[in-house]
Amino acid sequence: MDLALLTEARMRGRIEDVVARSRRRACRLVPLLATLLAAACGRDAGAPRAGGTVIIGMRADFGGFNPITNTDQYTDEIIKYALFTPLVQYDENLEVRPYLAESWELLGDTGVVFRLRRDVRWHDGRPVTAQDVKFTFDLAKDPATASLIGSAYITEVARAEVVDSYTVRFDFVRPHAQALEDFWWAPAPRHLLENVPPADLRNAPFNRAPVGSGPYRFVEWRANDRLVLERNPDFPEALGGPPALERLVFRVVPEPATLLTELLTGGLHVDIPVVPDQAARIESDPNLELFSFPSRTVYFIGWNTRREPFTDARVRRAMTLAIDRQEIIAALLEGYGRPAVSTIPPWSPLYPEGVQPLPYAPQWAAQLLDSAGWTDRNGDGIRENAAGRPLRFTLLSSDAPLNRNVVSVVQGHLRAVGVDAQVRALEFQTLLTQHRARDFDAVLSNWVLDNFQVASAPAALFHSRWADVPRSANRSSFANPRADSLIEAGAAETDPERARRIWAEFTELLNQEQPFTFMFWLDELAGASRSVRGVVMDPRGEFVSIANWSLGGPPAANGR
Amino acid sequence: MGTYLLKRLLGAIPLLLGVATLIFFVLNLAPGDPTARFYSPAASPEVIEQLRRTYGLDQPIIVRYLAWLRAFVTGDFGSSLAQGRPVIDIILDALPNTILLTGTSLVLVFLLGVAIGAYQAVRQHRWADRVLSVVGLFFYSMPSFWLGLMLMLLFAYQAYQWNWPIALPPTGMTSIDYDFLSPAGKILDRIRHMILPVTTLTLVLAAGIARYTRGQMLEVIRQDYIRTARAKGLPERTVILKHALRNSLIPVITLLGLYLPFLFSGTVFVGTIFAWPGMGREIVNAIAQRDYPLVMATTFLFALLVVLGSLIADVLYAVADPRIRYD
Numbered sequence: 001m002d003l004a005l006l007t008e009a010r011m012r013g014r015i016e017d018v019v020a021r022s023r024r025r026a027c028r029l030v031p032l033l034a035t036l037l038a039a040a041c042g043r044d045a046g047a048p049r050a051g052g053t054v055i056i057g058m059r060a061d062f063g064g065f066n067p068i069t070n071t072d073q074y075t076d077e078i079i080k081y082a083l084f085t086p087l088v089q090y091d092e093n094l095e096v097r098p099y100l101a102e103s104w105e106l107l108g109d110t111g112v113v114f115r116l117r118r119d120v121r122w123h124d125g126r127p128v129t130a131q132d133v134k135f136t137f138d139l140a141k142d143p144a145t146a147s148l149i150g151s152a153y154i155t156e157v158a159r160a161e162v163v164d165s166y167t168v169r170f171d172f173v174r175p176h177a178q179a180l181e182d183f184w185w186a187p188a189p190r191h192l193l194e195n196v197p198p199a200d201l202r203n204a205p206f207n208r209a210p211v212g213s214g215p216y217r218f219v220e221w222r223a224n225d226r227l228v229l230e231r232n233p234d235f236p237e238a239l240g241g242p243p244a245l246e247r248l249v250f251r252v253v254p255e256p257a258t259l260l261t262e263l264l265t266g267g268l269h270v271d272i273p274v275v276p277d278q279a280a281r282i283e284s285d286p287n288l289e290l291f292s293f294p295s296r297t298v299y300f301i302g303w304n305t306r307r308e309p310f311t312d313a314r315v316r317r318a319m320t321l322a323i324d325r326q327e328i329i330a331a332l333l334e335g336y337g338r339p340a341v342s343t344i345p346p347w348s349p350l351y352p353e354g355v356q357p358l359p360y361a362p363q364w365a366a367q368l369l370d371s372a373g374w375t376d377r378n379g380d381g382i383r384e385n386a387a388g389r390p391l392r393f394t395l396l397s398s399d400a401p402l403n404r405n406v407v408s409v410v411q412g413h414l415r416a417v418g419v420d421a422q423v424r425a426l427e428f429q430t431l432l433t434q435h436r437a438r439d440f441d442a443v444l445s446n447w448v449l450d451n452f453q454v455a456s457a458p459a460a461l462f463h464s465r466w467a468d469v470p471r472s473a474n475r476s477s478f479a480n481p482r483a484d485s486l487i488e489a490g491a492a493e494t495d496p497e498r499a500r501r502i503w504a505e506f507t508e509l510l511n512q513e514q515p516f517t518f519m520f521w522l523d524e525l526a527g528a529s530r531s532v533r534g535v536v537m538d539p540r541g542e543f544v545s546i547a548n549w550s551l552g553g554p555p556a557a558n559g560r
Numbered sequence: 561m562g563t564y565l566l567k568r569l570l571g572a573i574p575l576l577l578g579v580a581t582l583i584f585f586v587l588n589l590a591p592g593d594p595t596a597r598f599y600s601p602a603a604s605p606e607v608i609e610q611l612r613r614t615y616g617l618d619q620p621i622i623v624r625y626l627a628w629l630r631a632f633v634t635g636d637f638g639s640s641l642a643q644g645r646p647v648i649d650i651i652l653d654a655l656p657n658t659i660l661l662t663g664t665s666l667v668l669v670f671l672l673g674v675a676i677g678a679y680q681a682v683r684q685h686r687w688a689d690r691v692l693s694v695v696g697l698f699f700y701s702m703p704s705f706w707l708g709l710m711l712m713l714l715f716a717y718q719a720y721q722w723n724w725p726i727a728l729p730p731t732g733m734t735s736i737d738y739d740f741l742s743p744a745g746k747i748l749d750r751i752r753h754m755i756l757p758v759t760t761l762t763l764v765l766a767a768g769i770a771r772y773t774r775g776q777m778l779e780v781i782r783q784d785y786i787r788t789a790r791a792k793g794l795p796e797r798t799v800i801l802k803h804a805l806r807n808s809l810i811p812v813i814t815l816l817g818l819y820l821p822f823l824f825s826g827t828v829f830v831g832t833i834f835a836w837p838g839m840g841r842e843i844v845n846a847i848a849q850r851d852y853p854l855v856m857a858t859t860f861l862f863a864l865l866v867v868l869g870s871l872i873a874d875v876l877y878a879v880a881d882p883r884i885r886y887d
Contacts (some may be wrong), residue, residue: 053736061845064644069644143607144610146610146611151606203645224654225837226732226736249736253835254832256833257709258712258731258833261716265721267730298633429848430590430593431595469605471608
């Protein structure tokens with residue numbers, strides 16, 4: 001095999017990005033790519049151009065593309081930003097803006113009427129109507145579908161009513177905060193799904209070959225290998241029009257090191273997600289850009305408030321004071337994280353400004369433990385209570401590398417104030433079983449917000465009505481009457497200013513009670529080739545601007 | 561021979577059923593919950609309960625076992641909980657890819673292993689033998705996932721950085737533009753994608769076969785009939801290839817059956833590292849998600865292939881050695 005043929009084979013496997021990089025050589029050597037290269041070689045470098053394929057590498061495969069039954073985060077983004085059209089979207093300030101619904105009218109705080117656009121069509125040509133919206137709503141409400149929309153978005157919405165083909169009215173159960181945000185979900189096509197029994201919706205063939213209504217159309221999905229989407233030429237101009245890209249290809253590459261290799265060698269344009277210790281490698285490559293943005297994931301240590309010694313709020317508070325969370329962010333996350341004080345993320349409009357996390361103050365922790373009756377009575381470096389019981393407990397974590405590292409560091413911090421934390425890493429499913437059964441002393445865990453209705457998380461985690469329910473999320477069995485009333489007041493408050501004050505008060509209470517030690521908000525990381533233009537990544541997700549992505553020529557060396 | 565095969569096949573049925581039953585109970589008694597993939601802060605306990613009812617997970621384990629057994633013996637593997645499609649479809653997607661990978665590797669493992677082992681035996685104690693022994697031991701003791709990453713570092717990443725003409729694609733089975741390639745281009749593209757995973761699987765296992773073949777050959781070469789063959793003036797080539805090698809291969813063939821499990825576990829690592837969309841990946845994902853129907857079907861299939869593999873080895877044994885008769 002001669003050199004030219006080998007080079008040709010090599011070039012063939014690569015994508016335009018690489019082709020562009022070694023453009024001059026390639027232009028001489030690769031006649032078969034002539035048509036592709038004609039564009040790349042002859043064009044003014046840097047100008048975005050229409051057409052082209054962007055390849056995105058991801059660690060795990062998608063779930064099914066059914067807006068009603070999906071529970072996977074990345075699949076949700078593809079549903080909302082690429083394949084389907086939600087009633088409303090968020091803008092960059094996380095304010096609700098019209099999308100499929102071109103306008104709405106709030107009926108006081110008892111309901112809302114949406115008027116739908118008339119130019120949005122299913123990819124098979126039928127119009128998207130109010131019937132589809134009501135159909136989706138009713139199915140999501142049906143317990144048989146076990147829908148995330150039903151359990152997370154529309155719990156405060158009682159019913160949907162079709163006023164006319166393009167007008168739909170919803171009635172609320174009660175006045176509640178962030179009411180418009182209940183409708184950040186995409187309708188599914190009634191004409192294709194109405195014959196599927198609700199309990200079988202999760203296994204419907206539709207989910208693996210969806211007919212959507214968004215800027216991209218479904219082409220092909222090979223499980224654990226690739227998903228291919230193409231531009232929808234009929235997407236309405238008012239919603240941004242047809243995308244510039246001809247195709248999107250999502251490839252599944254489970255191993256992070258391999259995924260990075262593909263990005264560095266030009267086999268991919270976009271790598272999602274990047275692990276923190278790969279960030280520097282991407283930043284140092286002039287052809288690549290690192291994206292970091294605040295995520296919806298908060299890490300915390302949950303204390304079992306029904307077990308000694310964590311029945312005592314002073315002990316829980318001492319644990320938090322003794323753990324240097326800033327050091328963990330700097331050392332284990334390479335700085336890609338921010339301190340946490342509650343489940344309300346720093347970027348949320350409801351974030352209680354001014355409420356600081358408890359500081360790192362080991363001497364205060366020691367004083368608190370002294371006053372709670374835990375002192376080192378036998379000189380072995382570990383504190384004991386009056387009965388001689390040592391301050392020793394088991395700290396569980398999953399076997400994910402980050403989680404294991406975090407608990408090891410925490411163990412060291414606690415040892416310095418005379419607390420003996422025995423760390424144990426368990427496989428995720430085993431950990432979850434123990435956590436749900438309340439069979440633990442302390443667990444490093446995390447919490448991912450499903451949407452931006454941040455007011456719903458505290459209820460699930462900290463309301464006393466869930467304290468003893470087996471599969472509920474209040475696994476620390478936290479029960480505090482004042483917390484309950486603040487949670488209820490916050491969820492019902494429709495005025496943002498008053499809501500912020502309630503959540504500030506609630507956060508102060510958490511600071512005192514510390515059912516959790518909040519560790520950090522994780523920053524999401526992604527890497528992308530600079531040839532992909534129009535990429536925006538923020539708390540709304542990696543794919544929020546995917547309809548606006550385009551391919552440009554390679555950036556000039558000084559063009560950064 | 562026919563009767564023997566029939567007996568062996570019938571004997572395999574209770575064995576496989578036992579294996580499947582064991583897997584069922586181990587899997588279902590292990591902590592975990594398939595609905596955990598719907599583990600979401602906002603999912604209320606009622607929703608989780610509803611899902612468990614939908615999947616029949618609220619039933620006692622013995623009821624679930626009988627239901628599973630009834631479906632299983634009629635060839636119904638059920639639907640994957642995680643992927644929401646029939647398990648048989650998933651297997652039909654993944655199995656050909658796995659067979660392509662393991663089949664190619666198995667052939668190469670034996671060709672390479674036997675060739676190197678025989679060469680070493682003939683060159684015993686010369687430097688070529690010593691070098692090959694050290695190299696063989698090096699690969700034999702290497703974990704396949706590490707070898708895979710190192711090969712990728714060198715032949716995918718560095719080769720690309722240094723502009724070598726042989727930079728190989730690190731992942732997948734085909735390029736993105738595969739559908740637009742000429743027929744010859746398609747074959748070339750597939751081969752290029754197979755080189756790294758196949759090399760990883762082959763090097764580790766071939767090293768073992770080479771050592772075994774070498775030992776066998778050395779033993780056979782000392783036999784009287786080899787001396788007789790040489791004494792009657794046969795060329796050395798005929799002596800080695802026809803008399804010595806053929807006889808030393810008989811025990812090596814038995815290894816074929818024993819190597820299948822290694823090969824399959826190897827595809828689990830290789831499938832993850834090189835993103836090869838085969839059975840290995842499905843098993844890893846299915847276990848992590850407690851996707852019971854998929855775990856049952858895939859592990860059962862591997863057990864079946866191992867049983868069939870050892871049966872084939874026994875048949876080949878008879879082919880290679882005319883003295884062996886199964887009556």
